[in-house]
Amino acid sequence: MNALATDMATEPDAAAETASREELLRVDNVSLSFGGVKAITDISFDILKGEIRAIIGPNGAGKTSMLNVINGFYHPQQGTITWQGKERRKIKPHEAVSQGIARTFQNVALFKGMSTLDNIMAGRATAMKANIFFQMFWYGPAMREEIEHRKKVEDIIDFLEIQAIRRTPVGKLPYGLQKRVELARALAMEPDLLLLDEPMAGMNLEEKEDMSRFILDVNQEFGTTIALIEHDMGVVMDLSDRVVVLDYGKKIADGTPEEVQGNQDVIDAYLGVAH
Amino acid sequence: MLYDVLIDPFVQMVAVPDFFLQVIWEGFVSGVLYALIALGFVLIYKSSRIFNFAQGIMVVFSALTLVGLHSMGIPAIAAVPLTLLVMYLLAMSVERVVLRPLVNQPDIILFMATIGITLFLIGFGELVFGGENKVMITEQLGIPTGAFELEPFGGFVLIEQKDVTAVTMAILLVVGLLLFLDRTKMGRAIRALGDDHQAALSVGISLSTIWVLVWFIAGVIALVTGIVWGARAGVSFALEVIAYKALPVLMLGGLESVSGAIVGGIAIGILEKIFEIYWGQPFLGGNTETWFPFIFALLVLLFRPQGLFGERIIERI
């Protein structure tokens, strides 16, 4: 974690740099409610290409609902979402994947009966096209496609250092590894925007350090834009370029980690109470 | 042709209202019985998350036991409590032999186990009491067999007294059950189990006691259903087809809703009868009652996936 802190320290002009970057996604005045319960009220923010954007806030602030809106699982009653410069119509989650939005989940949502390898291969579902008749006979295009995607998946397995559990059913893996497999599955979708919902929840310090390293590597090596929800403030402040703070479904602050840390609303709503 | 199918049946309903009333009454009576069987399902599902396929066969089994005991020379007054005792023993052995070892298994495994119970009961019942059709001991139980004749609209409607008895018994049973669930400690425990197993266990509710109790109540419901249905149609394992009728009722009313089971049961009973009389027999060669409830429930569910009484489902991740 120290290494990360120095990383950040050597980039004093991070804010200036992000300002010049291109906008990847923008949410404008989005509101979402279930029956009478308002989950999100009139939230607007943007995510720039190549940055790590953190979404924080106390429990029930609407963070996960926000991610669900971004990847098309929930449809907001009001507001617009602009993806890569174009206003997005109402889409289904699998369409979000083919547009380049992948995510992981707060409670691990892996396919428990399948092996690690199959789970990650499932992440390539939208990329695989072979006809069912070739599949039936394991022949020609089907076989070539299977091998081609297997190579990509093996690269991800190497990258995340999970070679040893390739054949293990994920239901049998410890929690920390399951989180890592989930990240691998999201990476297999080759996303432009990666949504991480509490990637470090329930981890010990060592696992958190590993996970932080992977997130930074993904961001820097693949240039993937990352939006993450996290409760560990140390991690958030170290990893993220900019932070948006939600409370009771409303946005109360937005800015660099330093700005947010100093914001009185945030301290009142969240940090001040928590510490 | 279109007129015959789309309009003429309704014209007939209005033109011969007394016959239409008769049809509705008949449908209502069988609907009440479907509702009773569905109620047995709902109780067991609520308290243990088990989709009890054996509920229908318990109806037949209890009726068969009652008739069988009577034919062995035991008077009706004694045969009823004895049958209840058999149902209690059944509930106990189901809990001990099947449910307890299978606790925490996936739903489908428990469902299969209840099909196993179904087969076992069929084989056992036929082995002990024989497989041939029997007559329910209606008179010995003091169920009146005459009929009322009403004369509305200048026609006449025939209402059999045993059907009236059936409906009355069903209403009493349902009211008693609702009071039991609502007012007693045991009833509250059953509802608590239905909401959350582990939470209920952690406040000291005994799983096995409740399960035996619930299966016994389901057995009592089965016996009542068996008596009144047996009085109408005789007692044999052919009765199990009525058990399947309870399934679309559950689809319509929801697996966990007592009121859903009652309303759904009556609705299905009446609608299937009307469809059979006005459309099934004239146009489709009859016997549509086997599938109509299922297709009907399916269509309703397509437009309301949560069923008639369910709350809107919000999916979470």
Next chain:
Amino acid sequence: MIFRTAGQYKTSYEADQALFPVKQDFYLVLGILLLGYVVFPLTASEFTFKALLVPVLIYALAALGLNILTGYCGQLSLGTGAFMGVGAYATYKLMTIVPEMNIFAAIFLSGFFSAAVGVAFGLPSLRIKGFYLAIATLAAQFFLVWLFEKWAWLYNYNASGAIEVATSSVFGITVTGPTALPIVQYYCVLIVVTLVTWVAINLTRGRYGRMWKATRDMDIAAELVGIKLMTAKLTAFAVSSYIVGVAGGLLVFFWKGAAEPNLFDIPLSFQILFIAIIGGLGSILGNFLGAILIVALPVILNLIPSTLGIPVDSATLEHLNVMIVGALIIAFLILEPHGLARFYAIIREKFILWPFPY
């Protein structure tokens, strides 16, 4: 020491994704095929063909079809019997309309009819789930059997209301009808079953298999990783019903020889479901193990009293049979809820590690 996986290194993804990456598995399957294609035909009696071998193969195939839907894709179906009926009636009508048609062509074509019907009744699965869907599949069960009874065109307006298989031959050998030899019919069934099983293995280990299993394990997550639930569920319904339909065609044409609508009623559906569950959901091998058990059990139970010399009349025996099957199902579920296939997996594991316990 025989079953060692150590030392078999893969140098390419092709080799790693081969049908049998471990060579002992390959020899095992070779042995079973040898048994099925050479040893049984040489030794089995007519009774064994009719009462054991052919039923085992046909039921196993039907259970395989159901397993793709229920075991792989997680959609519980109680309508298998009716879909077998669709396959059987479609084959029958095809053979009536074009009598000179090759029976295998007819059976494989009729699979498409049951696949289409399966997809139609699978559409509700996009809206409803779990037990509600299971009940919905009963709609197919009851409606289709009713249709088999009432739609006289299906059984060529026979007075009996039943379909009867006419004699037909392939390459000059009589394969269906009363004069066909049991051994010939056995070979016909065996070839079809081998082929379909191989195709099923290919489908379940590839892209479609992963889509199905993902839908089964967690449908919401599957949708969020980009799997179209509609495609996954409907292909599972189609493939499953196709295989089940083929099994139905085989059932009537190579085994029963004639069929009334009630053959396809709910007991058949349950029998197939038992086989799939006792064999093991989500397994190919399990269907065969389950079928062997369910088919052989009544045959063995029937033999016991006569060998022991106890006189039992046939009705009692039948009731006893039903009772024992029910009890055995419960016993099996308690002993190994994941089915016979899991038993095999455990034994295989033990062999690989032998003589060490871990």
